[in-house]
Amino acid sequence: MNKIITISRQYGSGGREIGEKLAKALQIPFYDKELIAREAKESGFAKEVLENAEDRVTSSFLYSVAMGMNVYGNQEFGTPILSLDDQIYLVQTEVIQKIASEGPCVIIGRCADAILKEYTNVINFYIWASLESRIKRAINEYHLPEKKAKEAVMKIDKRRANYYHYHTNERWGKAENYHLCLQSDFLGIERTVKCMQLFMEQ
Amino acid sequence: MNKIITISRQYGSGGREIGEKLAKALQIPFYDKELIAREAKESGFAKEVLENAEDRVTSSFLYSVAMGMNVYGNQEFGTPILSLDDQIYLVQTEVIQKIASEGPCVIIGRCADAILKEYTNVINFYIWASLESRIKRAINEYHLPEKKAKEAVMKIDKRRANYYHYHTNERWGKAENYHLCLQSDFLGIERTVKCMQLFMEQ
Numbered sequence: 056m057n058k059i060i061t062i063s064r065q066y067g068s069g070g071r072e073i074g075e076k077l078a079k080a081l082q083i084p085f086y087d088k089e090l091i092a093r094e095a096k097e098s099g100f101a102k103e104v105l106e107n108a109e110d111r112v113t114s115s116f117l118y119s120v121a122m123g124m125n126v127y128g129n130q131e132f133g134t135p136i137l138s139l140d141d142q143i144y145l146v147q148t149e150v151i152q153k154i155a156s157e158g159p160c161v162i163i164g165r166c167a168d169a170i171l172k173e174y175t176n177v178i179n180f181y182i183w184a185s186l187e188s189r190i191k192r193a194i195n196e197y198h199l200p201e202k203k204a205k206e207a208v209m210k211i212d213k214r215r216a217n218y219y220h221y222h223t224n225e226r227w228g229k230a231e232n233y234h235l236c237l238q239s240d241f242l243g244i245e246r247t248v249k250c251m252q253l254f255m256e257q
Numbered sequence: 258m259n260k261i262i263t264i265s266r267q268y269g270s271g272g273r274e275i276g277e278k279l280a281k282a283l284q285i286p287f288y289d290k291e292l293i294a295r296e297a298k299e300s301g302f303a304k305e306v307l308e309n310a311e312d313r314v315t316s317s318f319l320y321s322v323a324m325g326m327n328v329y330g331n332q333e334f335g336t337p338i339l340s341l342d343d344q345i346y347l348v349q350t351e352v353i354q355k356i357a358s359e360g361p362c363v364i365i366g367r368c369a370d371a372i373l374k375e376y377t378n379v380i381n382f383y384i385w386a387s388l389e390s391r392i393k394r395a396i397n398e399y400h401l402p403e404k405k406a407k408e409a410v411m412k413i414d415k416r417r418a419n420y421y422h423y424h425t426n427e428r429w430g431k432a433e434n435y436h437l438c439l440q441s442d443f444l445g446i447e448r449t450v451k452c453m454q455l456f457m458e459q
Binding site: 236 | 383432435437439
């Protein structure tokens with residue numbers, strides 16, 4: 056199997072755990088936010104971006120325009136300025152492309168599905184769950200205070216949807232952006248992993 | 258297996274064929290637009306709606322308001338008027354509920370997923386495919402003229418999305434409205450059917 060697997064997931068859906076279990080079952084590397092950040096540091100991408108900010112900004116600016124992103128800056132005087140968020144996204148983009156070029160792996164979040172759009176060996180999954188079960192998971196697994204759990208779950212997902220839309224100009228959780236979308240609390244974690252494996256074996 | 262299966266599908270995704278094959282494999286009845294219409298005629302629902310239009314309209318009006326639908330009519334004088342489209346939808350709603358109460362089956366389209374929202378034994382699938390493959394299918398299987406195929410595919414899907422949104426106030430093709438969303442041209446028809454069966458067996 057020479058597949059790059061991306062997993063987009065609602066907060067509290069267990070998507071991260073599912074991704075870890077899938078990576079373990081397939082015996083391939085697993086990357087989440089922390090591991091991508093570490094990779095960025097180690098590979099020197101972050102350093103490069105910050106040191107050569109001007110060059111980066113120019114090409115990133117064209118890239119941003121091409122992607123239909125919002126770009127802040129003074130275009131009239133040729134000095135577009137990327138927000139810190141945009142710069143981080145750019146670093147992540149390069150890291151994710153580097154990771155994908157190294158072989159099969161599982162990547163969680165970070166718009167990896169959109170970043171690797173042109174790759175033919177990518178399978179994109181979207182994991183969601185009922186609000187009720189996400190709140191439950193947020194309390195039991197992530198130890199959120201019971202009173203604030205609902206609000207937190209909804210807020211984090213809103214942020215994820217905004218992040219995705221801002222950087223990709225696409226709608227998060229739209230079925231057509233993924234090869235397979237699954238409701239994790241319908242099947243449960245273990246069986247969701249198994250179903251994803253079966254899908255890939257088909 | 259005591260499941261009611263609903264399949265929402267993009268035009269040209271092969272969703273109807275997939276539904277037929279799934280129903281055959283599971284040895285349960287299959288209902289598409291034509292069969293639902295026949296059922297409506299035979300069960301006398303259509304007749305009833307038209308004959309008792311006034312009563313129907315009143316309860317349908319409340320139902321419509323509750324569902325957040327558009328309702329045309331003169332509310333001030335207590336004479337709300339349902340469009341023909343709304344009346345047909347209402348008949349279909351009753352027929353689909355009747356069908357679902359009779360036992361396991363596969364229902365294609367008609368907002369069946371939303372109509373049967375409160376049923377606990379329903380599994381909702383969404384089948385989509387790349388635009389390219391849908392155009393190809395429209396030409397080869399539905400014999401649409403090559404020049405008009407792309408426009409037709411997009412127009413029919415737009416109509417389906419509008420129909421769904423109008424009647425359910427929900428977004429068609431939003432992952433969270435379905436237990437499983439599949440890209441049929443990624444797996445092919447036969448393997449998509451198999452994957453759906455595997456999902457249900459999990």
